[in-house]
Amino acid sequence: MEDPLGVATVATASPVWEREELLNGCQAVAQGVRLADVDVIAAYPIRPYTEVMDALSKIIADGQLDAEYIIADSEHSQFEIVKHASSVGARAFGGSSGTGWMFGFEALVVAATDRLPTLFIVGNRALDDPGAFGVEHNDAMALRDMGWLLCWAATAQEALEHVLIGYRIAEDKRVLMPMALAMDGAFLTHSQHMLKVPAKEAVSRFLPAYDLGDRRLHPDNPVSIAPQVNEDWVMELRRQNWEAARRAKGVIAEAYEEFNTIFGERYPSPYFDEFMTDDAETVLLGLGAVCMPARTAVRRLREQGKKVGYINLRWFRPFPTQELRASLGRFKSVGVIDRNFAHGSPDCGGIVFQDVRSCLYPLAKRPAMVDFIGGLGGRDLSIADCIRMYDITAKAARDGAPEECVTWIGLRE
Amino acid sequence: MIKRVEVNYRGIFQKMLGKYIGSDIVQIATRMGKVAFSNGRYSDAPERNGIPCKYFAFVSPDLSEEELEAECGAKLDIDEADVSIVVDDTMVKGVEPWGWHGVRPINEKVREKGCLLVVSRHPHDHLLQFIGKKPYSYRLATLEGGASLAGLWVYKDDLTRERVLGALAAVDPGIIAIEAVEAYLLDKTKDARRAQAAREAYEATLRRTRIVTPEEGIDWPHEVPILPKWHEFEETGVVVRSVPRGFQLGPRGQARNDAFKRGTTKTHRPVVRFDLCIKCTLCWLDCPDECFDPTDDGLFDVDYEVCVGCHKCAAVCPIPECIVMVDELKFTDDKSPWEAYTKSPQAYIEWAELKKGKERIAYPHVTGQGVNITEGTTVPPKVAAV
Ligand code: SF4
Numbered sequence: 001m002e003d004p005l006g007v008a009t010v011a012t013a014s015p016v017w018e019r020e021e022l023l024n025g026c027q028a029v030a031q032g033v034r035l036a037d038v039d040v041i042a043a044y045p046i047r048p049y050t051e052v053m054d055a056l057s058k059i060i061a062d063g064q065l066d067a068e069y070i071i072a073d074s075e076h077s078q079f080e081i082v083k084h085a086s087s088v089g090a091r092a093f094g095g096s097s098g099t100g101w102m103f104g105f106e107a108l109v110v111a112a113t114d115r116l117p118t119l120f121i122v123g124n125r126a127l128d129d130p131g132a133f134g135v136e137h138n139d140a141m142a143l144r145d146m147g148w149l150l151c152w153a154a155t156a157q158e159a160l161e162h163v164l165i166g167y168r169i170a171e172d173k174r175v176l177m178p179m180a181l182a183m184d185g186a187f188l189t190h191s192q193h194m195l196k197v198p199a200k201e202a203v204s205r206f207l208p209a210y211d212l213g214d215r216r217l218h219p220d221n222p223v224s225i226a227p228q229v230n231e232d233w234v235m236e237l238r239r240q241n242w243e244a245a246r247r248a249k250g251v252i253a254e255a256y257e258e259f260n261t262i263f264g265e266r267y268p269s270p271y272f273d274e275f276m277t278d279d280a281e282t283v284l285l286g287l288g289a290v291c292m293p294a295r296t297a298v299r300r301l302r303e304q305g306k307k308v309g310y311i312n313l314r315w316f317r318p319f320p321t322q323e324l325r326a327s328l329g330r331f332k333s334v335g336v337i338d339r340n341f342a343h344g345s346p347d348c349g350g351i352v353f354q355d356v357r358s359c360l361y362p363l364a365k366r367p368a369m370v371d372f373i374g375g376l377g378g379r380d381l382s383i384a385d386c387i388r389m390y391d392i393t394a395k396a397a398r399d400g401a402p403e404e405c406v407t408w409i410g411l412r413e
Numbered sequence: 414m415i416k417r418v419e420v421n422y423r424g425i426f427q428k429m430l431g432k433y434i435g436s437d438i439v440q441i442a443t444r445m446g447k448v449a450f451s452n453g454r455y456s457d458a459p460e461r462n463g464i465p466c467k468y469f470a471f472v473s474p475d476l477s478e479e480e481l482e483a484e485c486g487a488k489l490d491i492d493e494a495d496v497s498i499v500v501d502d503t504m505v506k507g508v509e510p511w512g513w514h515g516v517r518p519i520n521e522k523v524r525e526k527g528c529l530l531v532v533s534r535h536p537h538d539h540l541l542q543f544i545g546k547k548p549y550s551y552r553l554a555t556l557e558g559g560a561s562l563a564g565l566w567v568y569k570d571d572l573t574r575e576r577v578l579g580a581l582a583a584v585d586p587g588i589i590a591i592e593a594v595e596a597y598l599l600d601k602t603k604d605a606r607r608a609q610a611a612r613e614a615y616e617a618t619l620r621r622t623r624i625v626t627p628e629e630g631i632d633w634p635h636e637v638p639i640l641p642k643w644h645e646f647e648e649t650g651v652v653v654r655s656v657p658r659g660f661q662l663g664p665r666g667q668a669r670n671d672a673f674k675r676g677t678t679k680t681h682r683p684v685v686r687f688d689l690c691i692k693c694t695l696c697w698l699d700c701p702d703e704c705f706d707p708t709d710d711g712l713f714d715v716d717y718e719v720c721v722g723c724h725k726c727a728a729v730c731p732i733p734e735c736i737v738m739v740d741e742l743k744f745t746d747d748k749s750p751w752e753a754y755t756k757s758p759q760a761y762i763e764w765a766e767l768k769k770g771k772e773r774i775a776y777p778h779v780t781g782q783g784v785n786i787t788e789g790t791t792v793p794p795k796v797a798a799v
């Protein structure tokens with residue numbers, strides 16, 4: 001409901017930032033959608049995503065965004081609406097969480113193979129049963145082999161900005177891939193911070209209008225999307241998808257450069273942020289909001305003279321293979337924080353660990369590698385947990401190999 | 414340095430109040446040049462009517478936003494609070510937000526020298542007969558007022574919010590200063606009345622704050638459950654055994670879930686005049702929590718341990734003055750009212766009328782207008798003296 005004490009803003013005078021406002025992660029995403037001037041929004045509630053659709057409905061009702069807002073009968077229909085809207089040239093937005101996300105998965109798969117550059121928000125949530133609203137990354141991770149762009153925001157500010165960055169990359173003619181922006185349920189979606197809201201004018205300089213060109217489905221431009229092709233086409237088109245993902249690497253770099261030029265040096269590097277890694281021997285690598293306690297743990301351990309650093313991996317697809325290889329090869333040991341679990345995988349670790357370890361395999365000198373499964377189902381990952389993970393990872397460097405490849409953090413055992 | 418504030422509020426009925434107070438603290442602290450943020454206890458949602466919930470605000474004069482977030486935002490609950498605000502005083506009886514959590518004392522998180530700030534019309538000593546002992550001294554402040562109950566997504570704009578901000582400035586100016594509260598309210602609303610309400614609450618709270626020593630309070634009667642380790646769960650622990658079925662006539666004759674009683678959900682409890690009851694069964698049928706236990710004389714006992722105070726029984730009972738909702742803080746135990754009545758009808762009726770007093774509280778609306786209070790009548794006993 002309307003806050004009777006008025007809108008929570010603080011005026012700031014800057015050509016690129018319009019105002020400071022108290023927003024939670026969901027509301028921040030909604031502001032990003034408003035600024036991206038999205039044409040079609042399809043919605044279906046599931047926590048923690050629900051507050052994104054709540055915030056958007058209010059923004060539209062308040063006359064701040066002119067968009068079609070369609071409440072679907074399920075996630076599957078919701079995602080289909082977004083996909084189809086995108087095919088007729090509308091900038092379209094959707095989102096979900098957890099099992100709702102999985103329910104609509106068929107539509108997600110074809111959004112990628114149809115090369116439709118929509119943007120979805122994934123408020124990460126455990127794949128219940130048993131019922132759990134808390135964060136776990138398996139929902140968004142399920143996209144990893146599907147031809148999507150997939151990245152994680154670490155703060156609400158980043159979430160807002162990545163709606164804009166995401167559309168720009170996805171809609172680029174060299175890319176044309178759907179984009180999933182993941183954010184940790186609760187810790188990010190439902191925490192309120194004073195955020196900077198970009199000015200519309202600055203956004204329009206950064207994000208060009210969506211233009212599908214002659215691929216647009218329209219009565220004046222009759223096209224057929226996704227015909228039945230069987231063995232004759234599929235391999236070539238898969239190869240095309242891969243090529244698009246390869247080209248996306250260059251487009252991603254351009255997009256961040258342009259973003260930094262307009263909004264100030266927000267992102268030193270697109271794919272991952274390195275924190276205190278220059279002379280580090282041991283680093284942890286993780287995705288999303290865990291970077292706050294992890295970096296704080298680094299600062300504390302540095303005070304004790306420990307050579308540790310943190311790598312906040314932002315982009316998971318396309319996976320920054322060369323960049324990570326170059327970076328992680330410098331360290332004696334690397335610990336991966338997996339807020340997910342890859343059942344039955346090699347060593348029964350997490351998804352990020354599998355990819356990072358395989359990425360480092362060709363290196364002549366490989367760091368010792370440890371995996372941590374933690375924060376599942378919304379369990380917290382505290383500074384103390386991070387310090388423990390650093391200790392285990394540093395010990396793996398001293399011993400040359402870890403005692404256990406995979407350690408569960410915060411498990412009652 | 415970090416200051417942690419928690420707002421204990423009633424789910425749905427005070428959802429916006431709790432969130433707004435958290436948001437205001439962040440904005441006021443930000444105007445004072447501090448770093449602050451706010452969140453709710455995520456596991457409280459989706460909220461159910463009246464369930465004890467929490468909203469948090471964290472303020473630091475010296476930490477970076479990231480450090481503050483790392484310390485406070487990466488955790489689901491806080492370890493200690495500088496100020497625990499309670500916007501419905503009936504929560505001093507304990508809070509049980511969900512299953513496996515247990516009934517916890519309202520001052521569980523209040524740190525040494527910290528403050529428990531309760532919106533209440535009751536004196537400190539009355540509140541302390543429900544509050545658990547702490548091993549150290551802390552402060553108890555009361556802000557005169559009733560529970561500002563509204564409904565789903567609505568908010569009762571009755572100055573409770575502004576007054577709580579003023580009171581908070583009184584009990585811990587290190588979080589927000591009263592001048593900053595006033596300036597914020599004036600800037601935001603251009604309404605001097607709001608700033609004045611905060612200032613008056615500030616002055617009053619300075620006078621209504623007292624130290625609570627380790628001797629004061631009660632020995633906490635509720636156990637806090639210890640959650641099992643992964644190998645202690647039954648295999649396929651996702652399948653939970655149901656409460657064994659059971660029924661017999663009489664008090665607590667129905668099998669109920671001991672792991673989550675939900676009785677701390679209520680602000681008001683139904684007081685039943687068994688002598689007026691026409692045994693129509695409506696209360697028993699309509700109570701959403703099946704709190705009524707049929708007795709062998711055709712009456713219906715109430716199990717207050719599981720009653721959530723929803724007002725439904727009082728609304729459906731066809732007999733005036735037979736079921737009346739009464740301030741939960743007027744009661745010190747959950748004993749069977751039917752047993753008391755059967756033992757001595759006269760004494761029970763006198764006791765019930767004493768508890769009922771003159772105020773009749775109407776159901777909390779979804780309109781945001783909160784509860785309505787009207788004057789009730791006293792119906793003479795319908796039982797022959799025994
Ligand atoms: S107030 Fe009445 S209807 Fe509601 S839970 Fe309690 S006994 Fe049941």
Ligand code: SF4
Binds near residue numbers: 695696731
């Ligand atoms: S609704 Fe009232 S009259 Fe009917 S059984 Fe219950 S207490 Fe008696």
